[in-house]
Amino acid sequence: MFGKVTVNKMLAGLDGHLGEDDYSEPLEILINSANKNNKFNLFGTFAFKNQLKDRLKMRSKLHNFMKDKDLPTPSDPIFVTGLPRSGTTFLFNLLALDKNHRSPRYWEIMSPLPITKSDFDIKRREWKINAELKFARTIIPKLRSMHHIRAQTPEECELLATINVRSFVYMCMANVPEYVEYLKDCSFESVFMWHKKFFQMLELNGRPKRWLLKDPSHIGHIPEILSTYPNAKFINIHRSPMESIGSFCSLAKNIRSAFSKNVNTKEIGNVILDFWQHSLNKGIDAKQNLSEGQIIDVSYSGFINNPLGTVKSIYEKFDLDIDIETENSMEQYLINQAKIKKQKHAYSLEEFGLSEKNINDHLKNYIMNNEF
Numbered sequence: 001m002f003g004k005v006t007v008n009k010m011l012a013g014l015d016g017h018l019g020e021d022d023y024s025e026p027l028e029i030l031i032n033s034a035n036k037n038n039k040f041n042l043f044g045t046f047a048f049k050n051q052l053k054d055r056l057k058m059r060s061k062l063h064n065f066m067k068d069k070d071l072p073t074p075s076d077p078i079f080v081t082g083l084p085r086s087g088t089t090f091l092f093n094l095l096a097l098d099k100n101h102r103s104p105r106y107w108e109i110m111s112p113l114p115i116t117k118s119d120f121d122i123k124r125r126e127w128k129i130n131a132e133l134k135f136a137r138t139i140i141p142k143l144r145s146m147h148h149i150r151a152q153t154p155e156e157c158e159l160l161a162t163i164n165v166r167s168f169v170y171m172c173m174a175n176v177p178e179y180v181e182y183l184k185d186c187s188f189e190s191v192f193m194w195h196k197k198f199f200q201m202l203e204l205n206g207r208p209k210r211w212l213l214k215d216p217s218h219i220g221h222i223p224e225i226l227s228t229y230p231n232a233k234f235i236n237i238h239r240s241p242m243e244s245i246g247s248f249c250s251l252a253k254n255i256r257s258a259f260s261k262n263v264n265t266k267e268i269g270n271v272i273l274d275f276w277q278h279s280l281n282k283g284i285d286a287k288q289n290l291s292e293g294q295i296i297d298v299s300y301s302g303f304i305n306n307p308l309g310t311v312k313s314i315y316e317k318f319d320l321d322i323d324i325e326t327e328n329s330m331e332q333y334l335i336n337q338a339k340i341k342k343q344k345h346a347y348s349l350e351e352f353g354l355s356e357k358n359i360n361d362h363l364k365n366y367i368m369n370n371e372f
Contacts, residue, residue: 005049007031017060022190026165026182033176043139044259048173059163061113066197074199076231077211081219083276085247086239087300092214094311096154097329102208103154115204126151139258158215160198164191168217171271172252173259180271184278188221192228220279222286233318238370239300241363242356248272250347269352273362280366299371307334
């Protein structure tokens with residue numbers, strides 16, 4: 001059924017409204033790879049097609065809105081990066097409590113236009129998006145325990161890369177090996193051009209002191225980020241790949257199982273391990289060109305054992321002030337989180353054709369250079 005979808009159909013009605021053509025090549029590779037390797041169920045066909053079309057429509061709206069506007073570069077960002085499932089969300093949410101930090105809300109990423117400050121408009125968009133998220137959790141019940149999202153909470157900017165059709169989101173949705181190979185070495189310069197446009201647009205509602213952003217995949221694109229944001233800073237959190245890789249494979253399996261009739265867990269393990277080996281190696285090389293004050297490495301165990309102490313070390317590293325109000329907010333957040341009964345996320349490496357040995361073999365460069 002999905003094979004009937006073509007690039008031309010996905011672009012129907014959007015001609016001339018998408019800006020420069022940096023999207024048709026990855027779009028064609030993605031669609032061809034999805035057609036070739038998947039047997040989508042009815043929901044999967046709709047969801048995959050709808051995701052692509054919606055993000056292209058979002059790109060069209062952003063292009064039309066930003067056309068002929070000459071706006072300043074956004075405030076300097078701090079990027080939280082690290083392997084998926086390595087504590088990036090926990091750290092991100094904690095840092096987002098500082099009023100000097102501004103992070104995009106999920107509703108802003110999904111439905112930012114037309115620009116609004118109206119409480120009524122914002123609540124209406126939040127309600128619509130929360131209803132969609134509630135439906136997604138009925139289709140993928142384990143999503144709540146693996147990556148809980150609300151319309152009004154800060155969210156990672158990986159979803160912005162989908163308007164450029166260059167995002168690891170699609171490897172979670174489907175078996176697309178040709179597309180993943182393309183992602184490993186294609187240019188991401190245009191991704192951050194659109195990234196910049198998005199935050200320039202948000203700043204029309206007010207310029208923050210700094211942007212706080214998060215995306216695991218950014219670790220593989222430091223040069224492109226610095227080309228767009230020369231003063232960017234990076235918080236790189238490290239968790240044992242034995243835990244983070246297996247957990248991410250489980251996330252991908254649960255999402256794909258809602259979409260497809262032929263989920264191959266061994267393929268998931270192989271593709272994900274290879275992709276992150278490539279990204280981490282690129283990150284290790286790129287970090288050599290960062291100044292001492294631009295990056296801090298954080299161990300997952302150290303952060304979990306002493307969250308507030310870790311946060312204070314980050315502020316000290318980047319020469320930032322942390323006031324008593326922020327500190328109190330963070331302490332209360334940690335108290336509240338400790339009260340929440342978390343569902344155990346069960347998985348095994350063997351299910352995905354992985355073992356500690358082959359993860360060690362693939363990621364030995366990363367493992368040797370970091371503490372977990």
